[in-house]
Amino acid sequence: MMHTFYKYQGTGNDFVIIDNRQDIFDKNNTKLIKRLCDRRFGIGADGLILLENHNSADFKMVYYNADGNESTMCGNGGRCIVAFAKYLGIVKAEATFEAVDGLHKAIIEDGLVKLQMHNVQGIQMNDDFVFLDTGSPHHVQFQENLKHLDIKTEGSTIRFSNLYKKEGVNVNFVEAIDTDNYSVRTYERGVEDETLSCGTGVTAVAIAMHYIGETEKNLITLLTPGGSLKVSFDENKGAYNNVWLIGPAEFVYKGEVSW
Numbered sequence: 001m002m003h004t005f006y007k008y009q010g011t012g013n014d015f016v017i018i019d020n021r022q023d024i025f026d027k028n029n030t031k032l033i034k035r036l037c038d039r040r041f042g043i044g045a046d047g048l049i050l051l052e053n054h055n056s057a058d059f060k061m062v063y064y065n066a067d068g069n070e071s072t073m074c075g076n077g078g079r080c081i082v083a084f085a086k087y088l089g090i091v092k093a094e095a096t097f098e099a100v101d102g103l104h105k106a107i108i109e110d111g112l113v114k115l116q117m118h119n120v121q122g123i124q125m126n127d128d129f130v131f132l133d134t135g136s137p138h139h140v141q142f143q144e145n146l147k148h149l150d151i152k153t154e155g156s157t158i159r160f161s162n163l164y165k166k167e168g169v170n171v172n173f174v175e176a177i178d179t180d181n182y183s184v185r186t187y188e189r190g191v192e193d194e195t196l197s198c199g200t201g202v203t204a205v206a207i208a209m210h211y212i213g214e215t216e217k218n219l220i221t222l223l224t225p226g227g228s229l230k231v232s233f234d235e236n237k238g239a240y241n242n243v244w245l246i247g248p249a250e251f252v253y254k255g256e257v258s259w
């Protein structure tokens, strides 16, 4: 049977999005999700997102990594589903939706989608890396000469290390440009490769730079291979709230796929 899908991307992090308000999608079909995300045998994407009805919020977001497994929060995916909800006429310039890590507010303005992320605390600072959870788990470490790093090799070594056991982690490599701007490249758990950007990842990097005292700014620009994102936040005694991920979220195309 043929079904409509929508392709969106947020700074190169790309997603298949399906309007599942009529509950047409088999959410347990890991093989189907993996095939739809496959860049040769399917549509191709870093992840698949379902938009579903919610009894009080504007809608519900369900997120799957390209490996077919449901996962934790996706920041760029969250921005893309808000743009999709506006396209469908479900929301106008503001949205409130439920995701795996709770309720999120979003604002669409100046051609950008601003997504409020959940509060961040319990940051773990080690000698040469920081671990924090911004809706998904993130490892953050500095890397000189970032553009020449073999992200897939270096990232997978950390992601599969004993440090992170079976849950794994997303791995972010950072190079400081100045105290307002940081270059970031990310190895994503569940994609098991570098993605062109990672929303919860750049959020983790911005907060980590502030937490370790690298910067005192609370509005930071993150330059990724897929484009530029901004993160803003308030901090109080090492806990971060009013955290916003800001950037573009673009419709790419609408198509039909059989399953």
Ligand SMILES: N[C@H](CCC[C@H](N)C(=O)O)C(=O)O
Residues within 6 Å of the ligand: 013, 046, 047, 065, 071, 072, 073, 074, 075, 076, 077, 136, 137, 170, 188, 189, 190, 191, 197, 198, 199, 200, 201
């Ligand atoms: N791969 C991540 C989820 C997607 C995160 C990323 N696409 C984002 O924009 O936050 C994980 O399994 O933890």
